[in-house]
Amino acid sequence: MLNFSVGPVQSSAGVRAIGAEQVPYFRTPEFSKVMLENEAMMKELAGAPEGSRAVFLTGSGTASMEAAVMNCFTPSDRVLVVNGGSFGERFAQICAIHGIPHTEIRLPFGKALKEEHLAPYEEAGYTGFLVNVDETSSGVLYDLDLIGAFCKRNGIFLICDCISSFLTDPFCMKENGAAVMITGSQKALACPPGISVLVLAPEAVARIEETEVKSLYFDLKSALKNMDRGQTPFTPAVGILLQIHERLTEIMEHGGAEAEIARCARLSAYFRERIGAFPFTLISEAPTNAVTTLGTGDISASGIFRILKDVYGIWVCPNGGELAEKVFRVGHLGDLNEEDYDTLLAALADLQKRGLL
Numbered sequence: 001m002l003n004f005s006v007g008p009v010q011s012s013a014g015v016r017a018i019g020a021e022q023v024p025y026f027r028t029p030e031f032s033k034v035m036l037e038n039e040a041m042m043k044e045l046a047g048a049p050e051g052s053r054a055v056f057l058t059g060s061g062t063a064s065m066e067a068a069v070m071n072c073f074t075p076s077d078r079v080l081v082v083n084g085g086s087f088g089e090r091f092a093q094i095c096a097i098h099g100i101p102h103t104e105i106r107l108p109f110g111k112a113l114k115e116e117h118l119a120p121y122e123e124a125g126y127t128g129f130l131v132n133v134d135e136t137s138s139g140v141l142y143d144l145d146l147i148g149a150f151c152k153r154n155g156i157f158l159i160c161d162c163i164s165s166f167l168t169d170p171f172c173m174k175e176n177g178a179a180v181m182i183t184g185s186q187k188a189l190a191c192p193p194g195i196s197v198l199v200l201a202p203e204a205v206a207r208i209e210e211t212e213v214k215s216l217y218f219d220l221k222s223a224l225k226n227m228d229r230g231q232t233p234f235t236p237a238v239g240i241l242l243q244i245h246e247r248l249t250e251i252m253e254h255g256g257a258e259a260e261i262a263r264c265a266r267l268s269a270y271f272r273e274r275i276g277a278f279p280f281t282l283i284s285e286a287p288t289n290a291v292t293t294l295g296t297g298d299i300s301a302s303g304i305f306r307i308l309k310d311v312y313g314i315w316v317c318p319n320g321g322e323l324a325e326k327v328f329r330v331g332h333l334g335d336l337n338e339e340d341y342d343t344l345l346a347a348l349a350d351l352q353k354r355g356l357l
């Protein structure tokens with residue numbers, strides 16, 4: 001199997017070896033040490049300001065998106081949501097469910113966020129901002145310098161869903177003024193799905209402490225309190241947390257966030273230089289390094305996905321809903337190299353030769 005999806009993605013040999021072991025009991029000093037090291041490495045890789053904290057929720061990325069909204073916003077907030085695809089839509093849905101007043105900044109699929117989209121909301125009483133830094137459905141990377149400066153001038157609390165862009169594109173909580181950074185285990189962390197992470201700047205920790213949350217599992221006060229000693233309130237996905245420790249250690253040893261981002265940039269450039277030979281269009285106006293989004297015109301995108309999977313053992317990433325026949329994506333996350341892209345390109349060339357493209 002060769003997997004170019006955007007999650008779960010291919011894991012390193014070290015991470016896979018841990019997956020083959022027995023899962024240990026976790027209320028121990030040994031596991032606490034692993035968790036505190038996970039917290040320290042996550043904070044460093046996210047460029048978190050002094051006094052930040054990290055919590056690890058057992059649940060997919062969406063669990064942390066919902067926890068962030070529930071713990072940081074109340075019905076007296078007014079929140080802007082960038083909605084340029086299915087993950088922006090999800091933040092709007094979460095706000096609606098939790099009664100958080102919100103306004104959607106709707107962008108056409110594949111389009112970048114520009115100054116003119118934010119201009120109507122200057123000094124307009126907004127208190128919160130939600131953005132999927134890479135809108136993974138379209139592969140658009142939003143301009144965080146623009147968003148960070150807007151939030152700073154307007155005193156707005158910024159929550160960044162970096163679930164697919166963490167470690168693929170430059171990001172620094174300190175520089176971008178993000179109060180919360182969210183990621184998940186199955187994207188660039190290249191571990192099995194099941195854990196999501198929130199890195200919380202001091203202003204986010206303060207909000208969590210003062211917000212009343214009507215939930216047992218998603219109240220981050222207890223997660224923070226337990227994390228003081230490297231523990232979680234409930235049984236976490238212990239095995240995945242050990243795999244995350246291995247993966248974070250590997251990243252630190254290979255040059256940290258900068259080196260990992262450079263590797264993703266190199267792979268995405270390698271693929272994009274060569275995909276021009278095929279009858280696809282590049283959809284994203286501001287492409288992330290995490291994924292390349294391809295329009296297929298009259299060719300069935302779901303057909304390409306199915307044939308690559310069933311005939312060649314290669315997994316690309318289909319799109320859902322009304323784009324299922326028009327768009328597919330090729331990821332640059334996880335344990336992949338140039339040769340893997342050569343294999344994919346050769347399979348596409350073969351499809352072309354057989355008249356299927």
Ligand SMILES: *Cc1c(COP(=O)(O)O)cnc(C)c1O
Pocket residue numbers: 007060061062063087132133134135136161162163164184187
């Ligand atoms: C993958 C992803 C999510 C979370 O999806 P889950 O299936 O809940 O892990 C959220 N936001 C973005 C931008 C993503 O890429």
